[in-house]
Structures are given as C-alpha cells and as structure tokens.
Amino acid sequence: MILAAVYDTKPYDREHLLPAADGHAVQWRFLEFRLTQATAATARGAQAVCAFVNDQLDRPCLEALAAEGIRLVALRCTGFNNLDVAAAKDLHLAVTRVAVYSPHAVAEHAVALLLALNRRIHRAYNRVRELNFSLHGLVGCDLHGRTAGIFGTGKIGRIMAQILRGFGMRVLAYDPFPNSSWAAATGVEYTDASSLVGLSDVVSLHVPLTPETHHLIRRETLDLMKPGAILINVSRGALIDTAALIEALKRGTLGGVGLDVYEEEEGIFFEDLSGQVLQDDELARLLTFPNVLITAHQAFLTREALADIAHTTVANLDALAQGTPFVEGSVLA
Numbered sequence: 001m002i003l004a005a006v007y008d009t010k011p012y013d014r015e016h017l018l019p020a021a022d023g024h025a026v027q028w029r030f031l032e033f034r035l036t037q038a039t040a041a042t043a044r045g046a047q048a049v050c051a052f053v054n055d056q057l058d059r060p061c062l063e064a065l066a067a068e069g070i071r072l073v074a075l076r077c078t079g080f081n082n083l084d085v086a087a088a089k090d091l092h093l094a095v096t097r098v099a100v101y102s103p104h105a106v107a108e109h110a111v112a113l114l115l116a117l118n119r120r121i122h123r124a125y126n127r128v129r130e131l132n133f134s135l136h137g138l139v140g141c142d143l144h145g146r147t148a149g150i151f152g153t154g155k156i157g158r159i160m161a162q163i164l165r166g167f168g169m170r171v172l173a174y175d176p177f178p179n180s181s182w183a184a185a186t187g188v189e190y191t192d193a194s195s196l197v198g199l200s201d202v203v204s205l206h207v208p209l210t211p212e213t214h215h216l217i218r219r220e221t222l223d224l225m226k227p228g229a230i231l232i233n234v235s236r237g238a239l240i241d242t243a244a245l246i247e248a249l250k251r252g253t254l255g256g257v258g259l260d261v262y263e264e265e266e267g268i269f270f271e272d273l274s275g276q277v278l279q280d281d282e283l284a285r286l287l288t289f290p291n292v293l294i295t296a297h298q299a300f301l302t303r304e305a306l307a308d309i310a311h312t313t314v315a316n317l318d319a320l321a322q323g324t325p326f327v328e329g330s331v332l333a
C-alpha cells in the first residue's frame with residue numbers, strides 16, 4: 001500500500017482522486033495547505049507526495065521530503081517550473097508529472113478568454129444584470145480573416161491553432177522545434193518570434209516557463225504588437241513582465257488581455273480572498289482595466305482533464321508500489 005500526501009487539495013481534486021484509487025493499493029492523505037520546506041514534515045509516514053502548480057518544490061523542500069523517506073513526487077500538473085529537477089536527481093527522488101491531460105481543456109479556455117474579450121462578454125454580462133441594455137463600447141471585430149500568432153506548438157498550442165484555423169483566421173506560429181508536417185496539414189505558417197508578434201491581431205502563449213521563456217513578453221515585445229491586438233496567456237504567469245504589461249495597457253494600445261495565470265499568483269489564485277484586502281498592487285491595477293479578463297488558473301478545470309490527471313497519478317503510485325516503470329513520458333527524475 002502506498003500512502004500519498006496530497007498538497008493544496010481542493011474539493012474537485014478529492015472528487016477525482018478518490019474514485020481513481022478504487023481497487024488500487026493507494027491511500028490519500030488530503031492536505032489543504034501548500035507544500036514548502038516549512039510544511040514538508042507533514043509528509044511523514046507517506047511514501048509519496050502529490051503536488052500542484054503553486055507548491056514550492058525547491059532544493060530545501062526536496063531535502064526535507066527525502067529526509068522524511070519520500071520516494072516519489074507525483075506532480076498533478078504538466079508544468080514543472082516550481083520543482084528543482086537537478087536537486088531531485090541528486091537526492092534520488094523520483095519525480096513524475098502528468099505530461100498529457102486533455103490539452104483541449106486548456107486550449108478551449110484560451111479561446112473562451114479570446115471570444116469574451118473580443119465581444120466584451122464580461123462587460124455585457126454585468127451591464128445586462130443592471131438592466132443596462134445599451135451597446136455603447138461593446139464593438140468587437142470578426143476574428144475570421146484576422147491573424148493569430150501562437151507561441152509554442154506543443155500539445156495545447158497545436159489545438160489552439162486548429163480551433164482558430166476553424167474560425168477562418170490566418171495562423172502564424174513560432175516554436176524552436178517546428179512541426180512542419182502538422183503545419184502543412186493545418187495551414188499554419190511558422191515564422192520568427194518578432195514577425196509573429198508584429199503581424200498578429202491575437203497573440204497566444206503556449207510555452208513552458210523556463211529561463212529562456214521568462215518574460216518572453218516584455219516592453220520591447222509589447223511595443224511590437226499591433227494596436228488593438230489581444231494577448232492571451234494560459235501557460236505560466238512569468239512568461240509576461242507584468243509591470244511592462246500594465247504600462248502598455250495604460251498607453252491604451254492593446255485591444256485586450258486574457259490571463260489565466262499571473263506572475264505572482266502563488267497564495268492568491270485558488271483561494272477565496274473575497275473578505276480580505278488585496279495586497280498585490282499589480283494584480284489590483286490589472287483588475288481595473290476594462291479590457292483585461294482574468295481567471296484564476298482554471299484552464300485545466302474540466303471533468304475530462306481532472307479524470308486524466310487522477311488516473312495518471314494513480315498509475316504512477318501503482319508503479320512505485322510494484323517497482324514497475326512509471327507512465328511513459330511522465331518521468332522528470
């Protein structure tokens with residue numbers, strides 16, 4: 001039997017992890033706080049920890065987990081920028097992630113943000129509830145015939161590109177590892193990063209957060225964007241320099257910004273802070289722009305994606321119990 005301590009647990013995690021473990025030699029210890037060096041001792045007695053995007057799996061935390069006898073860190077997400085892979089290898093800690101779970105969930109959320117922003121649905125919704133049926137200020141544009149630029153044509157970026165092709169958009173893409181046969185089959189054109197930004201009416205980010213992609217969108221990039229262009233980020237907050245984004249929004253040249261992730265989301269996103277004073281001034285400023293739409297890291301939140309995540313996690317815990325290989329493609333260390 002493997003006991004896994006599950007950090008930052010939300011009700012929807014329980015709902016999917018509990019049935020996924022039925023009939024398997026896996027037990028859960030659900031914990032609602034995040035995993036950090038300070039909380040790592042709560043893993044005592046478990047053989048594995050199950051962590052999410054805002055757990056802080058830096059070297060001190062991994063050292064503390066190793067000292068508690070943890071053998072596997074099973075991430076229940078795709079991105080692993082919050083985990084020190086080299087430290088895990090040094091400590092002989094196995095690390096797995098869920099490399100593939102409904103990429104449609106994430107791409108469709110990016111499209112939802114884009115459509116809502118372009119057609120001012122977020123503003124219309126509030127207005128109509130106040131019995132204000134005026135259309136003033138709600139003019140959008142046809143996406144058909146416009147150009148979209150996709151950074152990163154991995155699993156999610158490719159689906160995003162295909163959906164936008166379905167709208168009749170021209171789709172440009174940039175990826176250091178282009179997929180030429182896919183592009184030819186779907187009518188997507190690869191180009192360099194600067195041309196993509198300069199030519200696109202919609203720029204959407206689908207790259208992992210790495211030292212190379214940190215602040216991929218910064219002052220110079222924002223200056224290259226077409227007036228009225230819409231920027232969508234459902235990948236990781238630190239792909240965008242938030243201070244530079246706020247400056248660009250204040251200049252009024254951006255058409256809209258849809259964010260499912262935020263540079264400093266840790267400790268804010270996934271929490272109900274509605275009774276508190278928001279201490280993050282940049283987030284507070286972003287929330288004042290009428291053309292900014294923010295969701296709190298929910299792009300993955302479909303029944304299909306949660307079920308995929310639970311099944312891969314249980315399969316990896318089973319593999320730990322039985323000494324068999326982890327799920328293909330999920331091993332980081």
Ligand code: NAD
Pocket residue numbers: 078079099103106151152153154155156157174175176177206207208209212213234235236260261297298299300301
């Ligand atoms: P993936 O690994 O399949 O694809 C990433 C692509 O980005 C690869 O093709 C890679 O070559 C490319 N890339 C790397 N550096 C680049 C750069 N500098 N410029 C352009 N392209 C670059 O990953 P995926 O499954 O498509 O996921 C993408 C990201 O989405 C994840 O890393 C994660 O951060 C994020 N994500 C967010 C949510 C959410 O709920 N908001 C859910 C899942 C994933």
